[in-house]
Amino acid sequence: MSALDEIRIVFFQECEEQLQELETGLTAMAGGETDADTVNAVFRAVHSIKGGAGAFALKQLVGFAHVFETTLDEVRQGRLDPGPEVMDVMLRSADVLNDLVAAGRDGGEVEAERTAPLLAELERLAGKGPGGHGGEDEDETPFNFDDLDFTPVAFDLGDLGDLDGGGDGPKFRVSFRPRPELYAKANEATVLLRELGTLGPVSTTCNADALPLLDALDPEGAYLAWTIEISGDVTEAQIREIFEFAEWDCDLTIEALGLADLSEIAVPDAGADTGISVADLLARIQGELTGAPAPEAAPEAAPAPAPEAKPAAEAAEKPAAGGEKKEEAAPVIRVELPRVDKLIDLVGELVTTQAILSQRLEESGAATTGSDLMNSVEELQRLTRDLQDSVMAVRAQPVKSVFQRMPRIVREVASATGKKVGFQTRGENTEVDKTVVERLAEPLTHMIRNAIDHGLESPEKRLAAGKPEEGTVTLSAAHRSGRIVIEIADDGAGINRSKVREIAVNKGLIPADAVLTDEETDQLIMLPGFSTATTVSNISGRGVGMDVVKQSIEALGGRLVITSRPGFGSTFTMNLPLTLAVLDGMVVRVEEDTLVVPLASIVVTFRPQPEDLQMIGAGQAVKVRGSTLPLIDVGLKLGYRTAPADPLTGVAILVEGDNNRRVALLVDDIRGQRQVVIKSLEKNYRPVPGIAAATISGEGRVALIIDVDAMMSDQSFDQFILGNEPIAAE
Amino acid sequence: MSSVQRKAAFAGQEMIAFRVGEQEFCVDILAVREIRGWTPTTAIPHAPHYVLGVINLRGTVLPVVDLSARLGFPASVPTPRHVIVVVIAEGQTIGLLVDAVSDILSISTDMMKSAPEIAQDQTKTFITGVVAVDSRMIARIAPERMLPERLRAVS
Numbered sequence: 001m002s003a004l005d006e007i008r009i010v011f012f013q014e015c016e017e018q019l020q021e022l023e024t025g026l027t028a029m030a031g032g033e034t035d036a037d038t039v040n041a042v043f044r045a046v047h048s049i050k051g052g053a054g055a056f057a058l059k060q061l062v063g064f065a066h067v068f069e070t071t072l073d074e075v076r077q078g079r080l081d082p083g084p085e086v087m088d089v090m091l092r093s094a095d096v097l098n099d100l101v102a103a104g105r106d107g108g109e110v111e112a113e114r115t116a117p118l119l120a121e122l123e124r125l126a127g128k129g130p131g132g133h134g135g136e137d138e139d140e141t142p143f144n145f146d147d148l149d150f151t152p153v154a155f156d157l158g159d160l161g162d163l164d165g166g167g168d169g170p171k172f173r174v175s176f177r178p179r180p181e182l183y184a185k186a187n188e189a190t191v192l193l194r195e196l197g198t199l200g201p202v203s204t205t206c207n208a209d210a211l212p213l214l215d216a217l218d219p220e221g222a223y224l225a226w227t228i229e230i231s232g233d234v235t236e237a238q239i240r241e242i243f244e245f246a247e248w249d250c251d252l253t254i255e256a257l258g259l260a261d262l263s264e265i266a267v268p269d270a271g272a273d274t275g276i277s278v279a280d281l282l283a284r285i286q287g288e289l290t291g292a293p294a295p296e297a298a299p300e301a302a303p304a305p306a307p308e309a310k311p312a313a314e315a316a317e318k319p320a321a322g323g324e325k326k327e328e329a330a331p332v333i334r335v336e337l338p339r340v341d342k343l344i345d346l347v348g349e350l351v352t353t354q355a356i357l358s359q360r361l362e363e364s365g366a367a368t369t370g371s372d373l374m375n376s377v378e379e380l381q382r383l384t385r386d387l388q389d390s391v392m393a394v395r396a397q398p399v400k401s402v403f404q405r406m407p408r409i410v411r412e413v414a415s416a417t418g419k420k421v422g423f424q425t426r427g428e429n430t431e432v433d434k435t436v437v438e439r440l441a442e443p444l445t446h447m448i449r450n451a452i453d454h455g456l457e458s459p460e461k462r463l464a465a466g467k468p469e470e471g472t473v474t475l476s477a478a479h480r481s482g483r484i485v486i487e488i489a490d491d492g493a494g495i496n497r498s499k500v501r502e503i504a505v506n507k508g509l510i511p512a513d514a515v516l517t518d519e520e521t522d523q524l525i526m527l528p529g530f531s532t533a534t535t536v537s538n539i540s541g542r543g544v545g546m547d548v549v550k551q552s553i554e555a556l557g558g559r560l561v562i563t564s565r566p567g568f569g570s571t572f573t574m575n576l577p578l579t580l581a582v583l584d585g586m587v588v589r590v591e592e593d594t595l596v597v598p599l600a601s602i603v604v605t606f607r608p609q610p611e612d613l614q615m616i617g618a619g620q621a622v623k624v625r626g627s628t629l630p631l632i633d634v635g636l637k638l639g640y641r642t643a644p645a646d647p648l649t650g651v652a653i654l655v656e657g658d659n660n661r662r663v664a665l666l667v668d669d670i671r672g673q674r675q676v677v678i679k680s681l682e683k684n685y686r687p688v689p690g691i692a693a694a695t696i697s698g699e700g701r702v703a704l705i706i707d708v709d710a711m712m713s714d715q716s717f718d719q720f721i722l723g724n725e726p727i728a729a730e
Numbered sequence: 731m732s733s734v735q736r737k738a739a740f741a742g743q744e745m746i747a748f749r750v751g752e753q754e755f756c757v758d759i760l761a762v763r764e765i766r767g768w769t770p771t772t773a774i775p776h777a778p779h780y781v782l783g784v785i786n787l788r789g790t791v792l793p794v795v796d797l798s799a800r801l802g803f804p805a806s807v808p809t810p811r812h813v814i815v816v817v818i819a820e821g822q823t824i825g826l827l828v829d830a831v832s833d834i835l836s837i838s839t840d841m842m843k844s845a846p847e848i849a850q851d852q853t854k855t856f857i858t859g860v861v862a863v864d865s866r867m868i869a870r871i872a873p874e875r876m877l878p879e880r881l882r883a884v885s
Binding site for chain 2: 231261345348349350594638639640679680681683684685686688689690694696700701702703704
């Protein structure tokens with residue numbers, strides 16, 4: 001991979017972060033938080049994207065970001081009031097910016113009909129600010145992206161005298177002398193100069209005096225300096241902002257050129273640099289001289305502080321300069337995910353090996369309780385466990401990153417369906433394994449689409465039902481008993497059970513005479529091939545049903561449960577493991593095999609007593625804690641034995657699954673509790689009914705982890721035996 | 731060694747040959763990751779009879795297929811002298827239980843014949859060709875066909 005490719009990758013990673021920042025900020029602004037910090041953060045996000053995109057010549061992206069930024073600047077300067085209409089444009093612009101970044105990354109383009117209307121709206125907003133700068137704003141001039149090539153343009157100041165002295169002269173003189181560190185940090189003088197050119201007409205002179213003879217030239221040195229005179233409606237802050245990331249590594253002075261200077265300095269020919277024709281420029285100058293007040297130069301005409309004094313001063317000026325809040329200041333490094341995963345794998349191996357070692361030592365009789373050897377083994381065990389927790393924490397991420405993508409979905413679906421939707425998120429800082437976070441995006445997107453498209457009623461119907469016109473969809477996350485629970489709730493009409501039932505019967509999914517509880521009926525919508533939409537809409541009728549959502553959640557080791565109250569709305573609850581890597585389990589024995597029961601599902605273990613046992617139909621039941629529950633013989637259910645075991649010789653484990661359903665699992669013996677590293681059985685084999693995954697036991701052998709919910713199902717697993725056909729020998 | 735072509739600059743492939751009962755089979759050496767001794771497996775519920783179970787291969791869960799049973803011969807009774815040939819097929823790593831590894835063959839493309847017509851259709855599923863080496867006929871097996879079909883998504 002070339003260095004440029006790497007930088008490109010980093011750029012797009014950073015774009016992702018900036019886009020998130022943008023979404024967060026805009027959402028906050030839309031919610032009324034229009035303080036300077038928030039607005040600045042939003043502005044900076046767009047600005048950073050624009051800056052980076054320029055380096056990769058992503059013209060469409062730069063162009064859009066530029067206009068977006070201009071409008072944001074109007075808000076930032078207090079000239080444009082961020083009311084609902086403005087924020088709506090901003091949010092939709094953020095969506096387009098998202099697409100543009102994606103297109104830039106994948107080498108595509110976004111259709112002009114998507115960008116053009118927003119560009120027009122943004123420009124309109126930028127122009128209508130009550131401050132009325134209108135015509136003189138630099139942005140009035142269409143930004144010519146073809147001039148963004150890396151061609152340094154030298155200006156001969158000697159020619160300046162040839163021009164008729166116009167009214168407007170350069171406003172600032174910027175002296176910029178990069179130090180070698182600037183280049184070492186991958187900044188580019190060219191990019192900075194070009195960026196300056198976007199602020200207004202510039203005249204650039206290169207000072208090569210410091211350039212030594214070739215034999216004395218350090219290839220990594222910095223010898224060139226530039227003097228840039230910039231005119232137009234520019235503020236010093238704008239110039240400083242461009243050098244924001246570079247100012248520590250260069251000598252930078254920004255001199256405001258007073259109005260008095262105007263007579264002395266001729267209008268520079270900026271045409272070649274920014275694509276503005278001299279005629280246009282003159283026309284603008286004429287306009288300014290006749291009508292508009294002098295640019296805001298006056299208050300800023302004081303000489304810029306000396307560069308040495310500047311950092312402190314600027315820090316005071318712009319508290320939100322970094323766009324980051326103080327609590328996020330912990331230093332961060334970027335690490336490639338495969339490296340973390342390798343580390344996690346290795347720690348997993350270490351945990352397994354440590355367990356094997358402990359077991360061998362105990363078996364050998366060398367380590368007795370309280371002996372030095374045993375103490376050391378226990379210390380090792382503790383350290384290994386801590387190490388594993390720490391490594392797992394590296395992968396933990398707040399669900400925020402995926403939650404933040406949802407407001408956009410809500411906006412799109414709301415506008416496509418003509419429904420009014422208020423969207424709320426809660427618990428977005430809840431942390432869960434990165435893999436889980438990533439794989440949440442698709443099911444969440446789908447369920448939110450469903451919630452708006454199918455769940456919420458049209459504004460008219462809502463009003464008729466005595467509800468507020470605007471429907472509410474709430475997305476929340478929380479930790480609950482070692483798992484993460486994510487809920488999508490709407491306050492719509494709820495599931496129309498009679499209709500669901502009718503469809504299920506019509507489609508042959510259930511027999512016409514099936515007796516189902518309300519809850520069971522609700523779950524029918526997750527059956528494959530089920531779709532309640534009477535018209536196949538663009539939004540949810542894409543051929544992907546709730547069954548696919550359910551499968552993708554189950555693939556993560558999660559469960560999906562639907563609850564609904566007619567007239568009051570539906571809630572989709574996902575219950576997912578925090579990590580796909582480790583699990584606390586109870587190690588049990590069934591016949592000669594070792595199995596693991598996830599500790600999170602276990603309520604209590606007990607030895608069944610004769611008086612608690614009874615037969616219900618063909619199945620056995622056991623009385624525990626006042627209720628009679630099915631007693632499932634794990635060995636029989638999984639086919640480890642063909643005859644039922646005597647419940648009185650075994651141990652029963654009361655487990656709780658989805659919907660708080662409880663059963664007792666009968667195993668032969670309990671061997672202890674252990675944290676186990678989850679290994680996929682599917683990867684090299686295939687999914688096994690009744691088994692959630694595999695792990696490596698203390699003896700170094702494979703042990704299987706029981707899928708508690710599958711054990712509760714009344715379904716026999718026999719039908720799953722495929723490929724059992726004997727092959728005749730030749 | 732029987733394979734006379736070993737030293738010749740050849741445009742063919744190398745195969746690992748192994749014995750299963752009285753028969754010899756081979757797989758492309760490029761598909762073989764390692765060869766290891768038999769260790770007891772953990773049974774998988776509801777597995778076909780030719781899937782002996784899974785073993786821990788340095789942290790990877792490795793299903794082990796009794797090649798004899800899979801090809802329709804009597805099931806093997808594994809002993810420590812049995813060998814597991816670990817192969818990679820279509821992204822999955824699986825172990826094939828065989829009696830012993832018998833040879834490494836360098837074969838040219840013209841030595842590989844298609845499976846004889848007399849073979850039954852089902853056998854053909856597993857046999858992708860036959861190599862004649864000296865007086866021996868060695869069938870090449872398709873490792874990717876050794877596992878049972880994956881469960882399809884319930885639909």
